Amino acid sequence: MDGNGRWAVSRGLPRVMGHRAGIKSVRAVVEAAREQGISYLTLYAFSVENWKRSPREVDTLMRLLSEYLRRELPNLMKNGIRLNPIGDLKGLPAGVRERLRRVVETTRPNEKMTLNLALNYGGRFEILQAARRVAAEVKAGKMKPSDLDEESFRRFLYTEDQPDPDLLIRTSGEHRISNFLLWQISYAELYLTPTLWPDFGKQDFFNALVEYQRRERRFGA
Numbered sequence: 001m002d003g004n005g006r007w008a009v010s011r012g013l014p015r016v017m018g019h020r021a022g023i024k025s026v027r028a029v030v031e032a033a034r035e036q037g038i039s040y041l042t043l044y045a046f047s048v049e050n051w052k053r054s055p056r057e058v059d060t061l062m063r064l065l066s067e068y069l070r071r072e073l074p075n076l077m078k079n080g081i082r083l084n085p086i087g088d089l090k091g092l093p094a095g096v097r098e099r100l101r102r103v104v105e106t107t108r109p110n111e112k113m114t115l116n117l118a119l120n121y122g123g124r125f126e127i128l129q130a131a132r133r134v135a136a137e138v139k140a141g142k143m144k145p146s147d148l149d150e151e152s153f154r155r156f157l158y159t160e161d162q163p164d165p166d167l168l169i170r171t172s173g174e175h176r177i178s179n180f181l182l183w184q185i186s187y188a189e190l191y192l193t194p195t196l197w198p199d200f201g202k203q204d205f206f207n208a209l210v211e212y213q214r215r216e217r218r219f220g221a
């Protein structure tokens with residue numbers, strides 16, 4: 001969800017106002033995905049690298065996140081959406097963790113769509129923690145190294161039994177992956193758009209889906 005900072009600065013506003021404006025796009029895209037019957041949507045809200053930003057910006061992002069979780073819970077329930085945070089959640093402030101815990105618990109029975117929220121997320125770290133857990137299982141004698149294959153390894157990832165993403169959208173003209181779902185996006189179609197995240201609405205999301213439908217996916221075949 002890139003381009004919040006630039007959106008604000010180009011209007012002479014502080015960067016944090018861009019994140020605030022970005023929430024509107026979060027709502028629009030979650031709603032659009034749900035309307036289209038998409039089963040899994042992942043939003044990259046905070047990376048392990050984002051702690052390098054100013055304390056004020058980090059603090060605002062955490063507050064916006066808490067506010068979003070508090071305000072959106074009724075909407076998630078109404079629309080049958082389950083919240084599934086992914087990332088190193090232990091590193092988040094206690095207040096955010098507590099709010100996440102409540103929303104996860106309340107939305108657990110919902111089955112229409114899973115909303116993965118990537119928080120303190122890093123793709124390399126995700127693979128590392130999976131490797132550590134596999135090593136621990138082997139050490140405990142619960143698993144042999146030869147038991148490990150792509151199918152069994154994926155169960156140690158945050159996304160466990162979810163299908164791999166079909167489509168990866170990146171806004172604001174960036175052409176990088178930036179440590180996002182490194183294992184899972186092996187065959188994802190990339191949709192790169194110059195639109196800044198706060199300007200990205202329902203129609204932009206539909207345009208991305210239409211472009212995706214035009215692609216021929218070969219999975220190496």
Ligand code: FPP
Nearest residue numbers: 001002003004005006019022023045065068
């Ligand atoms: C990247 O844009 C965006 C982020 C680091 C944060 C995204 C967060 C939100 C949209 C709001 C909170 C999220 C939820 C789910 C409630 P940038 O700041 O790097 O923009 P720039 O590239 O223009 O500097």
